[in-house]
Amino acid sequence: MIREELNNLIEQWENAKVDFKREWYWNDNMPNNIKETHKNELVKDLIALTNGDVYSTDKTAYLIIGIDDDTRELYAFDKSDVLPLDKLKQQLLTLLNNYAQPEFLALDIELVDEVLVISIPPRGSLISLSKDLKLKNSNTDKKGTTYYRVGEDIRVASSEVVGEFEKVFGDDKQNVSITIHGDVKGVVNAESGSVINQTIS
Numbered sequence: 001m002i003r004e005e006l007n008n009l010i011e012q013w014e015n016a017k018v019d020f021k022r023e024w025y026w027n028d029n030m031p032n033n034i035k036e037t038h039k040n041e042l043v044k045d046l047i048a049l050t051n052g053d054v055y056s057t058d059k060t061a062y063l064i065i066g067i068d069d070d071t072r073e074l075y076a077f078d079k080s081d082v083l084p085l086d087k088l089k090q091q092l093l094t095l096l097n098n099y100a101q102p103e104f105l106a107l108d109i110e111l112v113d114e115v116l117v118i119s120i121p122p123r124g125s126l127i128s129l130s131k132d133l134k135l136k137n138s139n140t141d142k143k144g145t146t147y148y149r150v151g152e153d154i155r156v157a158s159s160e161v162v163g164e165f166e167k168v169f170g171d172d173k174q175n176v177s178i179t180i181h182g183d184v185k186g187v188v189n190a191e192s193g194s195v196i197n198q199t200i201s
Helices: 003-011 032-051 085-097 159-174
Strands: 018-021 061-065 108-112 115-120 147-150 153-156 175-180 184-189 195-200
Touching: 003 061, 018 032, 032 061, 032 085, 032 115, 032 147, 032 153, 085 108
Parallel strands: 018 061
Antiparallel strands: 061 115, 108 115, 147 153, 175 184, 184 195
């Protein structure tokens, strides 16, 4: 990512797929029990961002560290908490996949002008908790909980909201483009196997 791309994300303000944080979630000076809940808050944030909302399922999610979420100004956080990045990436994937179903297969981490950017490509399904998640203030979200975002806010999805997401993902999977006999192209219904649209290029 180049600085111009980062600036474009910052100018969007926070939304279903973009979140700003001033500082990293934990440091080595924290007691282990406090560190654990802060790590779990990151799990919650990344699952919610990855799910986004029903209008953003095809978009990349971005968690941007080093930006004040009120002013959108740069904030010089302690980089020693996140370096080296390759180690942090493996730690995050392990942490996420300890709680997420289906698992996270990929994410990218980079420093752009002292700002940490975590990006997660769009997924083809909703991510939910695979087990209970203990959060700050002694709150615990139960296995099966699904987070999503409404603007900059994180919500727990009701069965109705989950149904809306599943309809979007189902529509995306329903029709598959294929090539039939060389230059004849068609769109095939994934369930019935019938060609519902056909063109000759």
